[in-house]
Amino acid sequence: MKKSLIALAAAMVAGGAFAQSSVTLYGIIDAGYGYKSWSDDTLGDTKSQGIQDGGAAGNRFGFRGVEDLGGGLKASFVIEQGISVTSQQLTNQRTSNSGHQMDGLAQTGIGEGGRSSTSLNRQSYVALGGGFGEVRLGYQYTNLYELSTLSGYQVGSEGQHGADQSHVWGQQFAGGTRANGITYISPTIAGGLTLRLQYGAGTNLNQYESDQSGSRDEVRMSAMAQYRSGPLSVAVAYTQYKTEQVGVAGGLFTSTSADNTAKLTQLGASYDFGVARVAGTYNMGNSGDVLDLDFSAWQIGARVPFGAAAIIAQYGQGKTENGTEINDFKQWQVGFTYDLSKRTQAYAYYGETKDDGAGLGTSIYAWDKKTGLIAGIRHSF
Numbered sequence: 001m002k003k004s005l006i007a008l009a010a011a012m013v014a015g016g017a018f019a020q021s022s023v024t025l026y027g028i029i030d031a032g033y034g035y036k037s038w039s040d041d042t043l044g045d046t047k048s049q050g051i052q053d054g055g056a057a058g059n060r061f062g063f064r065g066v067e068d069l070g071g072g073l074k075a076s077f078v079i080e081q082g083i084s085v086t087s088q089q090l091t092n093q094r095t096s097n098s099g100h101q102m103d104g105l106a107q108t109g110i111g112e113g114g115r116s117s118t119s120l121n122r123q124s125y126v127a128l129g130g131g132f133g134e135v136r137l138g139y140q141y142t143n144l145y146e147l148s149t150l151s152g153y154q155v156g157s158e159g160q161h162g163a164d165q166s167h168v169w170g171q172q173f174a175g176g177t178r179a180n181g182i183t184y185i186s187p188t189i190a191g192g193l194t195l196r197l198q199y200g201a202g203t204n205l206n207q208y209e210s211d212q213s214g215s216r217d218e219v220r221m222s223a224m225a226q227y228r229s230g231p232l233s234v235a236v237a238y239t240q241y242k243t244e245q246v247g248v249a250g251g252l253f254t255s256t257s258a259d260n261t262a263k264l265t266q267l268g269a270s271y272d273f274g275v276a277r278v279a280g281t282y283n284m285g286n287s288g289d290v291l292d293l294d295f296s297a298w299q300i301g302a303r304v305p306f307g308a309a310a311i312i313a314q315y316g317q318g319k320t321e322n323g324t325e326i327n328d329f330k331q332w333q334v335g336f337t338y339d340l341s342k343r344t345q346a347y348a349y350y351g352e353t354k355d356d357g358a359g360l361g362t363s364i365y366a367w368d369k370k371t372g373l374i375a376g377i378r379h380s381f
Helices: 143-150
Strands: 003-012 018-040 044-053 060-070 073-082 121-130 133-141 178-185 193-200 207-210 214-229 232-246 258-272 277-286 294-306 309-321 325-339 344-355 369-380
Touching: 060 121, 121 178, 133 143, 143 193, 143 214, 143 232, 143 258, 143 277, 294 325
Parallel strands: none
Antiparallel strands: 003 018, 018 044, 018 060, 018 369, 060 073, 073 121, 121 133, 133 178, 178 193, 193 214, 207 214, 214 232, 232 258, 258 277, 277 294, 294 309, 309 325, 325 344, 344 369
8 A cells, every 4th residue: 555655734825725735655666586598590699697677567666646626626746767676776777678687788689788777767747637537748658558568458577578579569669658748538438438648759849940950840649548347448549650850960860861650559458257367469550760660469368366376378479571571579478476465476477589580680679589587576665
């Protein structure tokens, strides 16, 4: 149960009215002992083992606050920081993928370092809500991330091999899992339907023009509809990410002009049969750049509970091609979890991701085979 740090009962405002506000500290601490092995005909082998971050969830801490403005209107905010609990830097790094967590290992297609020092902010926004729904302004989770990871359609651990690709395949073209902009979330309508509309950019402004620095137009638009009723949950999301860039010599942008429009469509569904919950996703789209990459992926998994324990199994496939097959991967993962309490869980996961495609030698996927095993403890507060 999340603990409230501050509870202010009646704060006088300039107009003479009273408002009630609260701020809550929350977070996740997750660490385990893991082993990873990568192999490739060209790149050779890479192996690592030891205490590492986030076998079940990304480490973080955050603050969320809400103020009752009266008349059914509420103001709120969220500030959420990614951290690395096994790093000496702690708040200056976070684990952002399933790569090897070695200090100084770059996040490229070859190295794919598991830690990042440039994307520490998980989300930070201010919001206004009421009977009309909620409007959020700032850096926040995208619809892409809401469907792929947060809505329950992914049962495996995305921080481990075997469940780290299919559900977010194509996200690197569609602007990523977080973006700067405005989000509207509707109230629940038609007995279980919720709409989420987003407009903004990536981490920049929508438009910038300068004779000295060059110009960049960046528009990221997305819509998501989700229906929940009893044991059933289904969702569909569409994202379009358009960038137009013109560089000048010595300017802010490269001298290469770019005009890209990436598109991504996602489907997600889950059903709880009682003895097991089955869930899956399907993604398809186009990179919209000079590579003209068509990509698609799917995954399905099941979680079978028995008491405080559960067994998890997941399988998925994905492809990338532009007349030539570039990626053709298959992945699988099995896991075991045991809830020690409502906030503390012990777990173990083992998985494999194997790509038989020709590859591009880029961050899309550069290795032929990746396997990983981890056992650890996750605690939320």
